[in-house]
Amino acid sequence: MHLWQATVPFCLLASAALPAAAASAWGFTDATVAVQPKGAGINGGVKEELSSSKPLANPVSFAGADTLRVTLTTQEGSSAKRPHQAFLLLKDNQSGLDISYPFTVKENGKSRVELTQKELPLQFLTLPGPVDARILIGGFGNSEAYDHSVFKLSIDRDPNIPIPTTEAPRYGKLPEIHHIFNNDPSNPPIVLTLAFVGAVIAALPVLAGLWLFLGANVNHLPTALKSAPLPHAVFLASLAAFEGIFFLYYTSWNLFQILPAAAAVGAVAFVSGSRALGEVQGRRFAGLR
Amino acid sequence: MPAKRHAATTTSAATPATTAPLSSGPATLKTNASPAEIAQHVWQQYLATTPQRTMLLDAFMAFLVLVGGLQFLYCVLAGNYPFNAFLSGFSAAVGQFVLTASLRMQTSDSGSDVSKPSSKGKNARFAEESEEGTGISHERAFADYIFGSLILHFFCINFIN
Amino acid sequence: MRWCLALLLFCFLAAVNALSSSGSRLLVVLDDSTEKSLYSTLWSDLEGRGYDLAFESPKSDSLSLFQHGERAYDHLLILPPKSKGLGPNLTPKNILDFLDKDGNIILALSGRASTSSAVSSLLLEVDIHLANDRSAVVVDHFNYDTVSAAEKHDVLLLNRPGPLRSDIKAFFDGEGVIALPRVAPQTLGNTSPLVSPILRAPETAYAYNPKEEMPSADDIEATGSQLSIVSAMQSRSSARFTILGSVEALEDQWFSATVKTVGGKKTPTANREFVKQLTAWTFKETGVLKVNNIEHHLATDGEIAAEDLNPKIYRIKNETFFSIEMSEYDYDKWVPFEVPAGDELQLEFTMLSPFHRLNLQPTGRTETGVIYSTQFVTPDQHGIFSFRVNYKRPFLTNVEEKHEVTVRHFAHDEYPRSWAISGGWVWIAGLWSVIAGFLAFVVVWLYSAPVADKNKKTQ
Numbered sequence: 001m002h003l004w005q006a007t008v009p010f011c012l013l014a015s016a017a018l019p020a021a022a023a024s025a026w027g028f029t030d031a032t033v034a035v036q037p038k039g040a041g042i043n044g045g046v047k048e049e050l051s052s053s054k055p056l057a058n059p060v061s062f063a064g065a066d067t068l069r070v071t072l073t074t075q076e077g078s079s080a081k082r083p084h085q086a087f088l089l090l091k092d093n094q095s096g097l098d099i100s101y102p103f104t105v106k107e108n109g110k111s112r113v114e115l116t117q118k119e120l121p122l123q124f125l126t127l128p129g130p131v132d133a134r135i136l137i138g139g140f141g142n143s144e145a146y147d148h149s150v151f152k153l154s155i156d157r158d159p160n161i162p163i164p165t166t167e168a169p170r171y172g173k174l175p176e177i178h179h180i181f182n183n184d185p186s187n188p189p190i191v192l193t194l195a196f197v198g199a200v201i202a203a204l205p206v207l208a209g210l211w212l213f214l215g216a217n218v219n220h221l222p223t224a225l226k227s228a229p230l231p232h233a234v235f236l237a238s239l240a241a242f243e244g245i246f247f248l249y250y251t252s253w254n255l256f257q258i259l260p261a262a263a264a265v266g267a268v269a270f271v272s273g274s275r276a277l278g279e280v281q282g283r284r285f286a287g288l289r
Numbered sequence: 290m291p292a293k294r295h296a297a298t299t300t301s302a303a304t305p306a307t308t309a310p311l312s313s314g315p316a317t318l319k320t321n322a323s324p325a326e327i328a329q330h331v332w333q334q335y336l337a338t339t340p341q342r343t344m345l346l347d348a349f350m351a352f353l354v355l356v357g358g359l360q361f362l363y364c365v366l367a368g369n370y371p372f373n374a375f376l377s378g379f380s381a382a383v384g385q386f387v388l389t390a391s392l393r394m395q396t397s398d399s400g401s402d403v404s405k406p407s408s409k410g411k412n413a414r415f416a417e418e419s420e421e422g423t424g425i426s427h428e429r430a431f432a433d434y435i436f437g438s439l440i441l442h443f444f445c446i447n448f449i450n
Numbered sequence: 451m452r453w454c455l456a457l458l459l460f461c462f463l464a465a466v467n468a469l470s471s472s473g474s475r476l477l478v479v480l481d482d483s484t485e486k487s488l489y490s491t492l493w494s495d496l497e498g499r500g501y502d503l504a505f506e507s508p509k510s511d512s513l514s515l516f517q518h519g520e521r522a523y524d525h526l527l528i529l530p531p532k533s534k535g536l537g538p539n540l541t542p543k544n545i546l547d548f549l550d551k552d553g554n555i556i557l558a559l560s561g562r563a564s565t566s567s568a569v570s571s572l573l574l575e576v577d578i579h580l581a582n583d584r585s586a587v588v589v590d591h592f593n594y595d596t597v598s599a600a601e602k603h604d605v606l607l608l609n610r611p612g613p614l615r616s617d618i619k620a621f622f623d624g625e626g627v628i629a630l631p632r633v634a635p636q637t638l639g640n641t642s643p644l645v646s647p648i649l650r651a652p653e654t655a656y657a658y659n660p661k662e663e664m665p666s667a668d669d670i671e672a673t674g675s676q677l678s679i680v681s682a683m684q685s686r687s688s689a690r691f692t693i694l695g696s697v698e699a700l701e702d703q704w705f706s707a708t709v710k711t712v713g714g715k716k717t718p719t720a721n722r723e724f725v726k727q728l729t730a731w732t733f734k735e736t737g738v739l740k741v742n743n744i745e746h747h748l749a750t751d752g753e754i755a756a757e758d759l760n761p762k763i764y765r766i767k768n769e770t771f772f773s774i775e776m777s778e779y780d781y782d783k784w785v786p787f788e789v790p791a792g793d794e795l796q797l798e799f800t801m802l803s804p805f806h807r808l809n810l811q812p813t814g815r816t817e818t819g820v821i822y823s824t825q826f827v828t829p830d831q832h833g834i835f836s837f838r839v840n841y842k843r844p845f846l847t848n849v850e851e852k853h854e855v856t857v858r859h860f861a862h863d864e865y866p867r868s869w870a871i872s873g874g875w876v877w878i879a880g881l882w883s884v885i886a887g888f889l890a891f892v893v894v895w896l897y898s899a900p901v902a903d904k905n906k907k908t909q
Contacts, residue, residue: 084658085591087673091653098653100673136654138591140601144712145591147654169643171842172617173794177807179829181767187873188367196363196876200356204883207352208890214344215901216894224897232896239892242439243885246446273435277428280896284427289342289900341900349891353884360880371874378877381884389891431895438888445881450868 024077025144026137027052028111031072033151038065050150059130059152064161068115068153072103074137080109085145087136088113090120090153092127099124100136117157125163130154220288224279231275238269343397350389357382377448384441388434395430469500471779472552472734473524476501477515479508479540480529489529491702495726499735499781501525508537515539515548525733526555530697535568542572554690556732558697561587561604561632576683577639578693581671583659588633588677588695590655595629595709597716604660605631606679607711610724611649614844617792621736621845622648622727626720627711629704633695635677644683646844648692648728651677680728688847692732700725730781737845738779739787742819744851746772746837749825763856765864766830772797772837773823774851775816786820788812795822798838805829810839832859 031050048056050072062068074083086103099121103111117125124131130152138145157163187193224232242265249258283289318330339347360379369375476496480486486493486505493503504523506513508531516522526548528536536545549555557572559565564585573580580586589603599605607627613620628649635657638645653674662669683691698704705722730736747754747761749769764770776795778787789795789812799806806826814821828835835857841849868874 084589085656087656089653089674096675098674099676100653100656100670102670102673136591138603138654140589140591140603142600145654147592168640171643171844172615173796173809174807176796176809177798177804179799179805179827181827181830185370185873187370187871190872192363192367193872193875196359196367197879200359200876200879200883203352203355203359204886204890206355207348207887210348210351211345211894214348215341216345216898217901218893218897219899221897236893239435239439239889243442243889246442246885249443250446250449273432276896277432280431281426281428342895342898345894345898346891349887352887356880356883356887360877363876367873367876371868371871374868374871374874374877378874378880381881385884385888435892442885442888449874449878449881450865 024142026083026139026146027075028072028135028137028146029075031070031135031150033060034069034071035060035062036067036069037063038067048151052146052148052150055149056151059154060133061154061156062117063156064117064158066116069112070103070115070135071110071112072135074103074105074109074111076139076143082107082109083137084139085136086111088115089134089136089147090124090131091134092124092129092131094129095123095127097121097123097127097131117155120155122163124155125157127155220283223283223288224276227282228275228279231272231279234268234272235276238265238272241265242269340397343393346389346393346396350386350393353382353386353389357386371450374449377445381441381445384445385438388437388441391437392430392434395425396427469782470524470733470735471738472554474501475504475523476525476527476733477504477506477523478527478529479506479513479531479536481531481533482507485529488701488703491705491722492700492725495722496729499730501733508535508540509533510537510539513537513539515544515553516551521548521551521553524553526553527729528555528557529700530558530560530563530565530569532563535566542568542575545572546575549685549689549691550687552687552689554732554734556692556694556729558694558700559634559636560697561585561634561695562698565634573636573693576691577642577645578678578681578683579637579639581635581657581659585659585661586635586657587660588635588651588655588657588679590652592654592712593652594712596712597708597710598629599631604633605629605709606633606651606655607709608649608652608679610720613790614646614648617790618844619737619790619846621731622724624720624723624727626723627709627717628721628724629699629707629709629719630679630696631698631704633679635672635679635695636681636693637672637676638678638681643842643844644685645681646684647678647681649678649680650675651679682732682845684845684847686848688738690732690734692728694728731845734847735779735781738847739841739849740777740779740784741839741849741851742775742777742816744772744774744837744839744853746770746853746855760853761855763858764828764835765858765860766828766832768828768857769825770828771823771825772810773813773821774810774839775819775821776849777819784818786815786818788820789822793843795839795841797824798840799826799828799835800838801831801833801835804838805831805835828857832857 029052031052032047033050033056034045034047036045045066046060048060050056050070060068070088073080074086075081076083082105086105087100088103089098089100091098101113101115101119103113105111132149133151133153134147134149136145136147138147242262245253245258245261245265249255280289318327322330357379360375360382364375364379478493480489483505497503514522515526526545528540528545531537545555557569559569559580564583565580567584570580570584587604588606590606591603593607594603595605595607607629609627610624611620611622613623630649633651635651638647651674655677656670656673657677658669679695681693683693685691694700699721704719705725707719707721708716709719710716727736745759747759747770748764749771774795774797776787777784779785794809797806797808797810798804799808806829808824808826810822810824812820813823833856835855837851837853837855839849839851868878
């Protein structure tokens with residue numbers, strides 16, 4: 001199964017290369033790719049032969065401090081010759097990023113290019129997958145130029161080293177922003193509220209009980225009503241009316257509705273109150289209080 | 290409590306029939322009295338010398354303290370939302386307490402002469418008022434108290450929304 | 451305000467049979483009148499689209515871009531002169547002033563001769579860079595015309611460009627190949643959002659100086675898609691400046707040439723269509739946006755009364771509705787503007803910084819516009835806010851709308867009543883029990899008979 005899958009692209013490539021080989025075409029021989037880690041000797045690291053017709057099966061791993069070196073001998077037809085263009089092209093097929101590194105070519109076609117990660121554009125460092133490494137060889141005239149993928153370059157980097165941001169200012173849509181609102185204030189548990197409402201209202205009977213225990217009474221009410229019936233009745237009623245007006249203000253009325261009412265009740269309360277309290281004073285002087 | 294009160298009345302009855310002046314208690318305090326004894330002494334002194342009318346007033350003030358305390362406790366337990374309601378409910382109790390305390394100050398100092406005005410009659414009324422510390426009659430103080438209370442109630446109802 | 455003026459101007463000029471949205475006076479700067487005949491198809495095409503062409507030599511004394519301090523022309527087409535420089539009347543400063551006054555410019559370059567340093571410094575002002583020796587030519591051994599440049603490989607055959615990004619509308623796409631002889635390449639600065647490439651070189655292309663025999667590896671500065679063949683700069687005021695690397699692509703001969711790619715068939719060139727798109731875009735026949743109408747109001751189900759439209763004041767946490775109607779100019783008429791797929795028209799509700807940034811959705815359509823709208827809740831923060839639509843995209847004129855409104859706090863009678871909040875019941879009960887206690891106390895104080903004294907009297 002594996003063999004079959006491997007042979008199919010090879011056959012396709014071979015058949016594509018056949019007519020090209022007939023005409024004069026650019027190509028290369030003696031190609032190697034080497035990845036040399038920092039500090040390793042000239043023969044250290046990985047070294048692989050490149051074929052001009054078939055890319056390497058496994059991606060070449062290229063780590064942070066490594067030096068990538070590609071050497072080859074350029075040919076026109078089958079004789080070594082210096083081309084006008086000899087590039088190592090790195091291309092990411094997903095994002096469409098591409099960058100070329102020209103080979104240093106001698107007259108006899110011997111070419112080499114060396115590359116470290118520092119020379120790569122920052123965008124290449126953040127790519128998820130390996131990039132396609134292609135070799136371009138071309139010149140003027142009728143000879144057909146060479147452009148084939150020769151290996152995949154997997155750019156490995158230390159994830160702990162942050163990449164400088166590469167964001168260039170570009171016009172485009174921006175992320176949406178939705179305002180985060182403060183939470184609405186929440187009510188305490190209704191049970192707690194009702195318990196305290198009960199306690200506060202229960203304070204009224206407690207007050208009544210305490211007064212009764214202390215001997216409070218309304219024994220003077222008949223006396224007072226007898227000596228000054230109108231002022232006392234009207235005074236008490238006007239006080240109750242005041243609180244009633246306040247209650248209406250609380251529930252439905254506005255300030256301009258209560259002001260005339262309060263003024264009227266206030267006048268009544270003032271007149272009747274002074275009479276009623278005069279009577280009370282009379283009782284005090286009579287020693288009844 | 291009733292027993293104590295009874296004790297207080299009996300001890301006061303032991304002294305001459307006229308009401309005892311404020312300075313003289315049912316029993317004199319020893320110089321090396323314990324705090325509990327002092328507290329009990331003060332309490333008995335209060336029961337013995339305070340007129341009943343002032344006691345009713347004190348009961349109302351105790352009620353206000355109770356209501357205000359409950360509201361404050363609720364605020365501590367359940368949070369202060371809605372805060373304006375807390376402010377106005379609590380300040381109603383506190384304000385009413387303050388007003389009642391003023392009324393008590395203006396009316397309670399006449400405890401000693403409760404029985405006197407009857408003998409003097411109406412003609413002595415003005416002279417007697419000037420004798421009082423505040424110079425304001427009880428009824429005038431009460432009218433002021435009602436006026437202040439109504440304003441307080443209006444403020445609180447307005448603020449509670 | 452500028453839009454109103456532009457619209458007025460447009461209405462006025464429409465009567466004089468102009469089709470551009472920003473005027474019809476086009477000045478062509480070219481060396482001598484013999485050269486003029488090389489481009490006759492271009493001139494007739496432009497005249498057919500309603501432009502009034504004026505031709506001037508760069509050396510001419512009467513050449514002036516301004517008259518009485520105003521632009522004397524609406525558009526400018528500069529062909530590369532044979533002599534050095536553009537002459538005393540077309541200094542880089544004059545050209546930039548023309549751009550500042552909303553004039554549109556096409557500047558053609560040629561790889562046949564080195565470009566003058568005046569042009570190079572003009573381009574530097576807009577962050578577009580030429581090769582160091584200003585005489586580079588783009589070659590591509592994979593995409594050249596085998597008919598006319600079998601040996602030198604300097605006539606590029608490229609497909610017409612698609613959209614620059616997936617979220618940008620393509621203004622220059624279409625069928626066919628464009629022939630671009632002897633291109634002077636440009637590289638674009640990376641720091642400005644105003645500059646964008648219209649047509650890039652293919653990845654196998656590179657630039658070299660034809661005067662040198664063999665380029666060494668160090669000589670090659672930029673390769674592949676880093677090289678821009680046609681670039682555009684749109685200023686903040688939406689004036690447009692296009693740089694075309696190959697002036698020969700405008701010639702009659704390339705408008706109707708037949709070309710053949712490597713291993714391909716003979717095909718006619720699409721230069722004429724591409725140049726039409728290029729001139730139309732630069733001279734604001736395409737890619738021009740207009741805001742017809744902006745409305746905002748409280749969100750309601752029914753109709754909106756006129757007095758409730760675009761209020762000056764909102765309250766916090768109001769449900770608010772915003773809509774904007776946009777048109778786009780398309781050669782000779784306003785058509786509804788559709789936001790490209792993948793892009794969004796966005797509304798910002800800002801006070802110093804945006805509190806909301808929302809994508810506007812198309813909700814309606816008129817004869818010439820699309821209505822985009824959204825609904826949102828005003829933030830719980832009072833202050834002076836503004837509805838802001840800031841739509842700036844490559845190849846489209848800038849839209850920057852800002853409408854200030856006040857966001858106020860709750861009025862005192864807009865809060866919920868105290869009894870509606872269960873947490874406040876205790877304090878309501880406290881207040882009313884104090885009042886009840888007060889009334890009871892009044893009665894007790896007025897009418898209570900002294901008990902203790904009675905006891906004493908009985909004693």
